[in-house]
Amino acid sequence: MEVSRPDFGATADDYGRHRAGFPESLFDRLAAAGICTTGRVVVDLGTGTGTMARGFARRGCEVIGLDPKAPMLEVARTLDADAGVHVDHRIGRAERTGLPVASADVVTAGQCWHWFDRAAAAREVARLLRPDGVVVIAHFDWLPLTDNVVEATERLIECHNPSWTFGGGLGVHPRWFRDLGEAGFRDLESFSYDVDESYSHEGWRGRIRASAGVGATLAPPDVERFDDELRELLATRFPEDPLAIPHRVFALTARRPR
Numbered sequence: 404m405e406v407s408r409p410d411f412g413a414t415a416d417d418y419g420r421h422r423a424g425f426p427e428s429l430f431d432r433l434a435a436a437g438i439c440t441t442g443r444v445v446v447d448l449g450t451g452t453g454t455m456a457r458g459f460a461r462r463g464c465e466v467i468g469l470d471p472k473a474p475m476l477e478v479a480r481t482l483d484a485d486a487g488v489h490v491d492h493r494i495g496r497a498e499r500t501g502l503p504v505a506s507a508d509v510v511t512a513g514q515c516w517h518w519f520d521r522a523a524a525a526r527e528v529a530r531l532l533r534p535d536g537v538v539v540i541a542h543f544d545w546l547p548l549t550d551n552v553v554e555a556t557e558r559l560i561e562c563h564n565p566s567w568t569f570g571g572g573l574g575v576h577p578r579w580f581r582d583l584g585e586a587g588f589r590d591l592e593s594f595s596y597d598v599d600e601s602y603s604h605e606g607w608r609g610r611i612r613a614s615a616g617v618g619a620t621l622a623p624p625d626v627e628r629f630d631d632e633l634r635e636l637l638a639t640r641f642p643e644d645p646l647a648i649p650h651r652v653f654a655l656t657a658r659r660p661r
Contacts, residue, residue: 416478424454425513425543426598429652430462438537438656439464443508446531448497448524449515453479453490455541459511460488467502469495498523500531507531511539516579525586532659538588539656544574546597546649552607552641553648559636560616563629567616574651587660594654599647604637607646 433439441463447456450468452475460466460483468490470476476492483490495501497512497519510528512519528538547554547570557570575595583591602610608630612618618626637646 425458425541426600426652427458428596428598429541429543429654430458432594433539433654433656434462436656438509438539444506445509445511446500446502446507447490448500448510448512448528449518450479450490450492450513451475451515453482453492455511455513456490456492457483457486457488459509460490461486464509466490467507468492469497469500471496498527500527502531504530505533505536507536508533509537509539511541513541514543516540516576516582521579521582522586525582525588529586529588529660534659536659537656538583538659539654540576540579540583541654542574542576542652544572544651544653545600546574546651547571548649551649552637552646555636555640556607556611556633559629559633560611560614563625563632564616564621567620569615575653576655579655583655583657588657589660591655591657593656595651597649597651600650601645602648603645604634607637607648608633 430439439459439462443459443464445456445459445464445466447453447459447466447468450456450470453468456466456468456479468476468479470479470492471494473494476494479490479492497515510531512524516524532538545553547557560567561570580591580593611633612626612630617629621629
């Protein structure tokens with residue numbers, strides 16, 4: 404069985420079709436805080452298929468989305484067109500964007516901060532932000548509760564990919580406070596809340612294929628074997644369709660270092 408560093412470009416189709424984007428309620432909260440408002444210039448790091456970028460674009464922001472994987476950006480452009488919004492998608496990395504100094508009001512990282520060289524990314528965020536600019540690190544994580552479908556799915560991932568270590572998460576990310584605090588960011592604030600996301604059996608299988616532990620690391624034949632076992636697991640233990648999958652939204656905001 405071949406396992407390597409996650410390559411989300413290999414999962415771009417499933418990622419775009421099946422990974423639920425951030426709920427509108429997140430952007431409502433950021434708008435209420437004056438972060439997600441018309442005319443703001445936003446740089447979205449690790450944009451992937453653009454779920455965070457589109458949320459800001461729908462609120463009238465001017466958004467640049469950066470990602471190192473061209474297939475992800477192609478899917479993002481298609482989804483942008485379907486949503487009727489424009490995002491300037493570019494190949495780029497969080498640690499060295501190539502964008503001008505003090506060119507953004509807001510820098511965002513949705514579901515991706517853990518993949519970066521975090522100290523280097525924090526320095527780059529500080530460089531990009533205008534005075535009093537804001538960084539937003541956000542997550543939308545499934546919740547493995549005792550005997551629920553998420554917990555059972557995580558156990559199956561671990562059987563097929565023992566190197567996967569992201570199981571058992573709580574959906575909150577205290578380490579990011581240290582990252583930003585040590586980089587000199589100020590006025591750190593966070594919030595979290597829970598929502599249920601509806602997935603059909605097919606949709607949940609696609610969502611899991613698009614995860615770091617499956618489609619982004621396993622070889623295609625191994626992904627197919629995993630998917631067959633997940634199909635059987637859902638049919639026998641969790642026959643309700645659609646499934647209500649518990650998720651936790653988490654966001655950390657902070658202002659640029661002085």
